[in-house]
Each structure stands twice: as structure tokens, then as C-alpha cells.
Amino acid sequence: MKVLVADGVSKKAVNILEKDFDIVVKDKLSAEELLEIIPQYDGIIVRSASKITKEVIAKADNLKVIGRAGVGTDNIDISAATERGIIVLNAPEGNTIAATEHTMAMMLSMSRMIPIANETLQKGEWNRKKYVGVELRGKTLGVIGLGRIGSGVAKRAMSFDMNIIAYDPYLNEERADALGVTIGSLDDVVEKADFITVHMPLTPQTKNMINKDNLGKMKKGVRLINCARGGIINEQDLADAVKSGQVAGAAIDVFTSEPLAEDNPLRNIDNIVLTPHLGASTVEAQIGVAIDASHGVAAALKGEPVSTAVNMAPVSADTMAKIRPYLTLAERLGCTAQSLSDGPIKDLTIRYNGEIAAIDTKMISIAIIKGLLNPILQTSVNYVNAPSIAKQRNIKIEEIKNKDVSNFANLITVSVITPKGEQSVQGALFGTEGRIVSINQHRVDVDPHARILICPHINRPGMIGLVGSILGKFSINISGMQVGKTAIAGTSMMVLTIDDDISQDIINEVLKIDGIFDAKLVNFYAM
Numbered sequence: 001m002k003v004l005v006a007d008g009v010s011k012k013a014v015n016i017l018e019k020d021f022d023i024v025v026k027d028k029l030s031a032e033e034l035l036e037i038i039p040q041y042d043g044i045i046v047r048s049a050s051k052i053t054k055e056v057i058a059k060a061d062n063l064k065v066i067g068r069a070g071v072g073t074d075n076i077d078i079s080a081a082t083e084r085g086i087i088v089l090n091a092p093e094g095n096t097i098a099a100t101e102h103t104m105a106m107m108l109s110m111s112r113m114i115p116i117a118n119e120t121l122q123k124g125e126w127n128r129k130k131y132v133g134v135e136l137r138g139k140t141l142g143v144i145g146l147g148r149i150g151s152g153v154a155k156r157a158m159s160f161d162m163n164i165i166a167y168d169p170y171l172n173e174e175r176a177d178a179l180g181v182t183i184g185s186l187d188d189v190v191e192k193a194d195f196i197t198v199h200m201p202l203t204p205q206t207k208n209m210i211n212k213d214n215l216g217k218m219k220k221g222v223r224l225i226n227c228a229r230g231g232i233i234n235e236q237d238l239a240d241a242v243k244s245g246q247v248a249g250a251a252i253d254v255f256t257s258e259p260l261a262e263d264n265p266l267r268n269i270d271n272i273v274l275t276p277h278l279g280a281s282t283v284e285a286q287i288g289v290a291i292d293a294s295h296g297v298a299a300a301l302k303g304e305p306v307s308t309a310v311n312m313a314p315v316s317a318d319t320m321a322k323i324r325p326y327l328t329l330a331e332r333l334g335c336t337a338q339s340l341s342d343g344p345i346k347d348l349t350i351r352y353n354g355e356i357a358a359i360d361t362k363m364i365s366i367a368i369i370k371g372l373l374n375p376i377l378q379t380s381v382n383y384v385n386a387p388s389i390a391k392q393r394n395i396k397i398e399e400i401k402n403k404d405v406s407n408f409a410n411l412i413t414v415s416v417i418t419p420k421g422e423q424s425v426q427g428a429l430f431g432t433e434g435r436i437v438s439i440n441q442h443r444v445d446v447d448p449h450a451r452i453l454i455c456p457h458i459n460r461p462g463m464i465g466l467v468g469s470i471l472g473k474f475s476i477n478i479s480g481m482q483v484g485k486t487a488i489a490g491t492s493m494m495v496l497t498i499d500d501d502i503s504q505d506i507i508n509e510v511l512k513i514d515g516i517f518d519a520k521l522v523n524f525y526a527m
């Protein structure tokens with residue numbers, strides 16, 4: 001598979017990905033070139049420069065994953081990607097410190113007028129009177145958006161003896177208390193703060209959140225910082241407020257249009273400090289986000305779940321550690337249930353018994369659905385699109401959890417109903433190894449790998465030999481065999497593990513044997 005590493009993402013990404021994939025690096029990529037080359041790629045890693053639009057996604061016939069080496073995914077059309085089953089993931093933590101420190105740098109350089117003092121001094125102007133700044137000590141800093149970066153800024157500002165007032169409608173009180181900040185409304189922040197810094201994504205709610213109306217309500221001489229996203233503070237309104245003296249200074253790293261447009265109103269105003277979207281631009285942050293994004297991309301391309309996917313049900317790292325061992329087994333149970341069924345599946349019931357019932361099983365159920373659908377569909381079914389494809393196919397899904405279980409520490413039961421009846425398969429984890437422990441009420445112990453041929457048959461001597469000789473005739477090697485017991489009188493279940501490919505003609509020969517009720521091939525390679 002082929003991965004495009006764009007936008008000057010650190011070469012660490014190449015080091016990680018080149019072991020398993022073909023890598024092409026394009027530090028500078030025009031919109032036209034991206035549209036032209038995207039069909040060749042299975043994965044892409046970008047920063048904020050490349051725009052992965054609906055049009056790009058429409059042409060991305062092989063794309064399975066978009067990795068964002070950074071936080072903001074506003075340069076990616078996530079709903080278009082989700083519709084095509086493309087995983088979008090980000091690297092939310094690697095650049096937090098860089099953006100936090102940049103915000104502090106911007107706040108300090110704005111309040112001490114360092115950029116203009118430097119610029120004029122470089123030209124030979126020794127002007128100590130003109131560049132008298134203000135202290136941070138004792139001032140109130142309003143933090144809007146108290147997430148990773150906002151809380152880091154609050155923490156650092158406290159060490160400058162600033163008072164913090166924060167507005168974040170999604171913040172729980174416990175976290176605010178732990179941070180030791182006062183929580184207020186947006187109006188509180190607007191009216192009380194001497195400095196205001198914004199740290200939330202650009203959304204319909206946050207766009208133009210700071211505008212001429214509330215700029216007018218702020219303390220005269222307020223200073224503003226935006227190291228989050230261009231447009232949260234209306235650029236024209238801010239420029240006007242700085243020119244009128246209502247706002248004493250502003251420090252802006254991000255813009256409505258990047259690279260900075262020639263006619264951007266924030267240009268050429270002495271009290272405004274501008275940087276070209278440098279918040280994440282430290283050596284450490286770029287290495288961090290490249291490592292995180294490329295591990296995510298590698299996992300996605302290998303069909304494994306990704307904890308930083310933004311278009312999938314979110315799973316914490318802690319939950320992921322608990323569920324990871326179950327995922328392969330879950331997928332294989334889904335694949336087995338599909339192979340056992342005759343006709344379209346109408347209902348899928350997933351039962352979790354034992355220890356597993358206590359954990360968040362959402363992703364395990366998605367793995368089952370993925371295993372169930374992948375063998376029968378042309379489109380690749382993954383952790384992103386599996387639930388919606390099941391819905392489109394009118395498969396009713398029910399999850400039942402119960403801590404009670406006998407014989408096993410944990411048990412997953414996958415039952416499917418088709419117009420021809422019900423089929424069920426159970427699996428359990430032994431250590432980290434998944435086994436199929438029952439098929440249609442026949443107790444077995446099967447390592448679900450390669451291909452298995454499942455033959456319910458009459459319980460009489462010689463049946464295994466008859467099937468074995470047919471497979472032998474076609475030079476099919478049997479590498480494992482199990483005969484399942486059941487309470488159902490007179491029937492047994494033969495499960496043969498087969499390494500080679502096996503055609504329907506051979507299966508038809510097996511079906512002709514007197515006393516063989518059925519022969520179902522489960523091909524785990526087709527998942």
C-alpha cells in the first residue's frame with residue numbers, strides 16, 4: 001500500500017511507515033496536483049496546509065485513511081470521508097505544549113512590544129520611550145475554551161500571578177476546580193478580562209464569537225490572543241477596535257485565509273503581532289505529531305482500530321487496552337456467523353457474558369459487524385463505515401450483556417437470523433488467544449485462522465475419513481481437526497482447518513457424502 005506524506009510532516013513519519021508501506025513525500029502540494037495524484041494512495045498524512053475537500057475524497061478511490069499530524073481537522077471534509085469509509089485521525093496531544101508556549105510567547109511579546117521594538121532597533125532606532133509595555137502580574141486573563149491548550153495556558157499564566165476566568169460550556173466543574181480557575185459566562189470573560197485568549201475549534205458556534213458587539217463591551221485597553229483558528233475573532237472588527245484604541249493590542253497566529261491574504265485587515269497595524277501559524281512549529285511537537293499520526297495511519301491500513309480516529313466512536317486509551325485482545329476474535333466470529341448463514345441476515349444478536357460484560361464493548365461489536373460484512377461486500381468495511389453499512393442493509397442489531405457465565409471467564413456469542421433460521425457461534429479469550437468454543441451448540445475448540453470447513457454430520461463411525469479422503473483426492477492439506485460434541489442426539493460437528501484454497505466443487509463433493517448435513521467454508525483471509 002502507498003502512503004503520501006505531505007505538508008512537510010516530519011521525516012519521522014517516513015521512518016515509521018516505510019517498513020510496511022511505499023512512501024511518497026511531497027512537502028509542497030498544490031490543490032490541482034493533490035486531485036490528480038490522490039487516486040494512487042491508500043493513506044495520506046497532512047498538516048493544515050493541504051485541503052482534503054469533498055472533491056479530493058470523491059477521487060480518492062483507494063484511500064483508507066487520512067492522518068492529520070496535528071489537532072485541527074477543519075481542512076478535511078470529515079463527512080465526505082466517513083461516507084466513503086475513510087478513517088480520519090489526528091494527533092491531538094503532540095503539539096499541545098508547543099501551542100501553549102506559543103500563546104505565552106505571543107502574550108508576552110505583545111505586552112512588551114518586542115516585535116516592533118526589534119524591527120525598529122534593527123533599523124537603528126533606539127526608542128526606549130515609545131515601547132513601554134504592561135505587566136501580566138495581577139491582570140485577569142480570560143481563557144475561552146479550556147481544553148488541552150487553554151488549560152495549559154491558564155496554568156502557566158497563574159505562575160505569572162494572573163487571575164484566570166474561563167468560559168467553556170462543555171467543561172465539567174471537577175476539571176475546572178482541579179485547574180483552580182474561575183468559571184464564568186462569555187459575558188463575564190468579556191467584561192472582566194484584561195487579556196483574552198481563545199482555544200477552541202472553529203465551528204458555527206465559535207465563528208465570529210468575538211465581534212464588534214462584544215469587543216465594545218470589553219475593558220478599554222484589553223489585549224487579545226488567537227492561536228486557535230482564524231475567524232473566531234472577527235478580523236475586520238478586531239482591526240477596527242485596535243485602530244480606535246478600544247483594544248490595546250492583539251497577537252494572532254491563525255487567519256481566515258492562509259497563507260495570509262494581502263488585504264487581510266490585521267496587517268500593518270503596530271499593536272498587532274502576527275505569526276504565520278507557528279503554534280505547532282517546534283522540533284519536539286513536529287516529531288510528536290508525526291509519530292502519533294503515522295502509528296495511527298499504519299494501524300488503520302492494517303485494519304486495526306485507531307484510538308485517535310475522529311470519525312469513529314471515541315475510545316479512550318484505557319478502554320482500548322482492554323478491548324484490543326478481543327477485536328480479532330470478534331471479527332472472526334462475525335466472519336464465521338456470515339459463512340454459516342444461508343441467505344440475508346435480518347437480525348444480529350451479540351451477547352457478552354462474564355468479565356467482558358463490564359467493559360465498553362462498542363468497538364468489539366463493530367469488529368463483529370466488520371467481520372460479518374466484509375466477506376460479502378465489494379466495498380471495504382472498516383471500523384468507520386461498518387455500523388452504517390449494517391443499517392443500510394436493514395440488519396437489526398441487539399447487544400445483550402450479562403456478567404454471569406459458566407465454564408469461561410468471558411464469552412462472546414454471535415447469533416444471526418436469516419429467513420432460513422438461526423446460526424450461532426461463540427468465542428472466548430484464553431490469555432490473549434481467541435478461540436471458537438461453540439458452533440450451533442456444538443462444543444469445539446478451534447483456533448480461528450486460515451480457512452475452516454464446518455460440517456455438521458450424523459454421529460457414526462467413518463464420517464471424518466470420508467471427508468478427509470475427498471480433500472486428500474484434491475491435494476487439500478488438513479492442518480487441524482476438531483469434532484464437536486452436542487446434546488443434540490445423533491449429530492456431530494466436524495471442523496477442519498485448511499491452509500489451501502478450496503473450491504466450491506470440492507465442497508459440493510463433500511456435501512454429496514451420505515450423513516453430511518452441511519459443509520460451510522469460513523475463509524478468514526476474506527475478512
Ligand SMILES: NC(=O)C1=CN([C@@H]2O[C@H](COP(=O)(O)OP(=O)(O)OC[C@H]3O[C@@H](n4cnc5c(N)ncnc54)[C@H](O)[C@@H]3O)[C@@H](O)[C@H]2O)C=CC1
Pocket residue numbers: 070071072073092095096099144145146147148149150167168169170171199200201202205206227228229253254277278279280281
Ligand atoms: N496555532 C496552532 O498551530 C495550533 C492551533 N491549535 C488549535 O487550538 C485549538 C484548541 O486545541 P486543543 O486545546 O488541543 O483542543 P481541545 O479539544 O483540547 O480543547 C477545545 C476546548 O474548546 C471548548 N469549546 C468547544 N466549543 C466551545 C465554545 N463554543 N465555546 C467555548 N469553548 C468551547 C471545548 O469544550 C474544549 O474544552 C484548536 O482549534 C486547534 O486546532 C492546536 C494546535 C496548534
Ligand SMILES: O=C(O)C(=O)COP(=O)(O)O
Pocket residue numbers: 047048049069070071072073095277278279280281
Ligand atoms: O494542530 C493544529 O490544529 C494546528 O493548527 C497546527 O497546524 P500545523 O500542523 O502547524 O499546520
